[in-house]
Amino acid sequence: MKLFDLHCDTLYEMYKRSCSFTENELNISLKKAEGFEKYAQVLAIWSQNDISEEARFEQFLEIYNTYKEKIPADFPNILAVEGGGALAGNIKNLELFYSLGVRFLTLVWGGESSIGGAHNTDKGLSDFGYEVLKKCFDIGIIPDVSHASDKMFWQVNEEAQKCGKPFVATHSNSRKIHHHTRNLSDEMFKAIEKCGGVVGISLEPTHASPKDEPDESDICRHIIHYLELGGENTVCLGCDLDGVTRNIKAIPDISHLYKIADFLKKEGLADSTVENIFYNNANNFIIRNIKL
Numbered sequence: 001m002k003l004f005d006l007h008c009d010t011l012y013e014m015y016k017r018s019c020s021f022t023e024n025e026l027n028i029s030l031k032k033a034e035g036f037e038k039y040a041q042v043l044a045i046w047s048q049n050d051i052s053e054e055a056r057f058e059q060f061l062e063i064y065n066t067y068k069e070k071i072p073a074d075f076p077n078i079l080a081v082e083g084g085g086a087l088a089g090n091i092k093n094l095e096l097f098y099s100l101g102v103r104f105l106t107l108v109w110g111g112e113s114s115i116g117g118a119h120n121t122d123k124g125l126s127d128f129g130y131e132v133l134k135k136c137f138d139i140g141i142i143p144d145v146s147h148a149s150d151k152m153f154w155q156v157n158e159e160a161q162k163c164g165k166p167f168v169a170t171h172s173n174s175r176k177i178h179h180h181t182r183n184l185s186d187e188m189f190k191a192i193e194k195c196g197g198v199v200g201i202s203l204e205p206t207h208a209s210p211k212d213e214p215d216e217s218d219i220c221r222h223i224i225h226y227l228e229l230g231g232e233n234t235v236c237l238g239c240d241l242d243g244v245t246r247n248i249k250a251i252p253d254i255s256h257l258y259k260i261a262d263f264l265k266k267e268g269l270a271d272s273t274v275e276n277i278f279y280n281n282a283n284n285f286i287i288r289n290i291k292l
């Protein structure tokens, strides 16, 4: 089986613990991913929310050093930034991010930043947020609305339509299956689908189900619902490994993702659909929209 995962926070954990990517105690390591025939990963540099934006920019540079030092050059990956506050309110830093290889920008993470409001607010894009969004479309960084407020989501959609470019939600489940502000309504999913974007399914337990211990069946309900909305070529995985306070028990790390594939096949999904979700949809999106 091949895997293309749209979101993890492993770089931040590697930076904090100064551990290797090859073998470590984290949810993701090359060793744990050995079972995949092919494995590609969008590696997010998460931007800590409780420090100043200037400090977040400095931290971005430190984590970037970890990336350069520890991710093998031949490992298929794409760099992302999670939380536009790391731009420290300076549009020039977006060009710097691009020059360093960043191709996805999760606009916000939590609360308010210079970009605008996250899912736990009712605030949309700030003037600076609009400037960043337009420049993202312009230079080839894909805006990611996971964590965005509903207001911001629709503002991004409007700008995407104006310029005919896609946006994505790298790690957002379905609000129809489990109501959470981090999840997408059916209308939101369809808007992303319509503009040619992709949506990654997250394994964050509180976004998957109200149950104390969700398992792979709860994750698969989100996938199946998205497929019912016509998402055959839109749904991907964006597991958020190493980015959650606790993992679902059945999938403690990347080596257990096969349980999702097994469950979907047991539910009657074609092998080709499962392969689309696990690899092809993300890979095709990258080929269509990203200059590496």
Ligand SMILES: [Zn+2]
Pocket: 082, 146, 147, 171, 240, 243
């Ligand atoms: Zn996240």
